[in-house]
Amino acid sequence: MSDLKLHNTLSKSKEGFVALDPAHVRIYVCGPTVYDRAHIGNARPVIVFDVLVRLLRRLYPRVTYVRNITDVDDKINAKAKASGRPIAEITAETTKLFHEDMALLGALPPDIEPRATAHIAQMIAMIQSLIEQGHAYEAEGHVLFHVASMADYGKLSGRSRDEMIAGARVEVAPYKKDAADFVLWKPSTDDLPGWDSPWGRGRPGWHIECSAMSREYLGESFDIHGGGQDLIFPHHENEIAQSECCNHAPFARFWLHNGFLKVGGEKMSKSIGNILSVHQLLGEAPGEAIRFAVLSAHYRQPLDWTDEGLKAAKSALDRLYRALETAPKARAAANVPETVLAALMDDLNTPLAISHLHEVASALNKASDQSEKDRLAGELLAAGALMGLLQNDPKGWLQGAGNEGVSEIEALIEQRIAAKKAKDFALADRIRDDLKAKGILLEDGPGGTSWRKL
RNA sequence: GGCGCGGUGGCGGAGUGGUUACGCAGCGGUCUGCAAAACCGCGUACGCCGGUUCAAUUCCGGCCCGUGCCUCCA
Structure with a gap:
């Protein structure tokens, strides 16, 4: 019955949506890295995919919506070092503020909101499997995914491996077999968060958490994976590589990506200093x-x-x-x-x-x-x-959320009605003008006078 | 350099091979003591140059301009 059409980044075209299991639609959206308050650019995918999930719920009997919390990341480590605050405190507080901000934007919480640090074991298991299958290798405490081991790598972003290397702006780490290889696991020093693993104490690379957590809660194959456009490469491309090489099953069927948000015609960035936090905007509207x-x-x-x-x-x-x-x-x-x-x-x-x-x-x-x-x-x-x-x-x-001054406004409206009855329009207009100066607009309708905030 | 996206009336922003987007702002009117709100009416936009076509803003090609990504940024 569903005539839902969605633009699939994989095919670069709008496709009719067909659920893998019409009795249970599964969707995964990349959530925040909790090191700072959400900005309006973070809010866009949350709002957009909230609408999508509401729509899916109307079309299908059961929908499971997973959105992760990334609570292990070098930006978090940097923030902890700079502020002197414990990592756990920063991530817990930022997560709480994120929930508050998104709720005020009318976004329903996801069904499952897994935290990366609670799924390290699943990540390690996946990495081990990739090593066993010849898709990953260990080098100097790191575990790297070997891109050349995957025949159809690049199908999401439409880049060939050669193109990626040609365009790379960063120096290639010496322990990489191939410039395109990316990190699954990396070693941690004592002052950084780390977990014991077959490769020593370390922490996961960026992409593996989504592969591990989506598999945990949605299975090897699921319907929709969403996120910001900038995640297409490398993040989502690498998720596909990890998941499909590990599971030998198609990963997400549909890939949806929201466009970027600009501020005053410019990209939001810390260097320009035009980051707009949701919290700040909530003070304006x-x-x-x-x-x-x-x-x-x-x-x-x-x-x-x-x-x-x-x-x-x-x-x-x-x-x-x-x-x-x-x-x-x-x-x-x-x-x-x-x-x-x-x-x-x-x-x-x-x-x-x-x-x-x-x-x-x-x-x-x-x-x-x-x-x-x-x-x-x-x-x-x-x-x-x-x-x-x-x-x-x-x-x-x-009329605005607050009730302060309501009785005063209503008293003035009564005075004005009396003035109008007495044909004292000068007084009536003065009352209306005074209120308008205070941001209160009076409207005379057939049912009497009503007011609202400007 | 590679890959991608966009340029629509004063503004925001959809969409379409030939007929009204929609909202805001503006103008005229109805209503009102006057306003406001609401309603009615108005303004004839699709970056540039070619091509295809009976017909292009809509398809194709080229150009200009803006913009995003290219290993950890939603």
Whole structure:
């Protein structure tokens, strides 16, 4: 029944999605390395794949969504050294903050969130198997994957081994048999985190954790693997190499990659100093507005993050919530509007889906019959739920979360109504202007005067 | 150098071989004491040059511009 189409990086084209097991769809998404607070670029895949998982759950009876936490990494080690804080403290705190930030963006937690450090044994087992099968070798305490041992290496990124070597910018470590070989395991000094292994005390390379943990929770073959575009090479390419050479089974069937996020036309980077943390943005706009802004562009397109874009997202949500406010008793319909569903089924076309949200809102605004309004609001709520939007109380959204000053505002509205009755429009307008200066906008409707925050 | 992505009206941003995207901003109108909101109407965009075609923003080729990746960055 599913007409879901997804762009598969493996084929570089949109394909009809066919579940390996229609009774149980399995998806893995690369999660954060927990050494610093999440920035808006980290949030993009979380939001995008959250929508995908919500959609899959509507289409299939069972979905298992795995997103890992990388808690062993040289950036974490560097952070610990620089700050003097224990690694475990840094990773635990960063993980907690990540959860908080993502929850505020309306992203549901994954079903399973494995931590790399809790799966070292599985990684070691996989590395051993690769050595036994002739795909990996030990050299000076390192274990390296031998790229030449895999006939179809490079199928995801579309690079030949020779091209990679020709383009490499880093010096090749002397213990590598081949410049393209990559690390599965590396030795740790006493001051670095390490685990006992057949090759001495050490820690895993970057790619092996995803191979080991996806196999543990989703099996050797699963449906979808997602992440940021920059992970295509080397990370995902190497995951494929490790998993397929170890398991002799196709790894992920579909590879989905979200585009990059830019800030003011430039790449976000520490050197430019334009990293925008989610936490910081949450101080400027509600999480739902940030989510809406992210979904305003197609996930594979580059997204240029600007203040104007964030404001536009907030305005668009205001409009949708205003429409919902006219049908306060409406409840989410059982079915999502066909237009919205079709847009999402077409490779997660969220901008198109949002345009259909606006169309439903327009119809809602135009409807004169309350039961028709309720019906349309129900559709809007159902569509919003599928995208993780519009689940707030409309009145609460429009008037702001806090309740401070509400009684004062209401008293002034009463005064103004009395002034209007007495035809004292000068006073009525002054009250309205004073409130507007404080960011409170009054609107006279057929049902009386209402207010909202600007 | 290799591989890839993008250039759509004032802005954001979909999409299509010939017919309205959508939202914001703007203009005119309805409503209103006046506003706001809502509704109605308006603006005739697809980087450049060729080619294919009855017809191209949409397909093909070239060019220009921007941008991403090329061993640990979502």
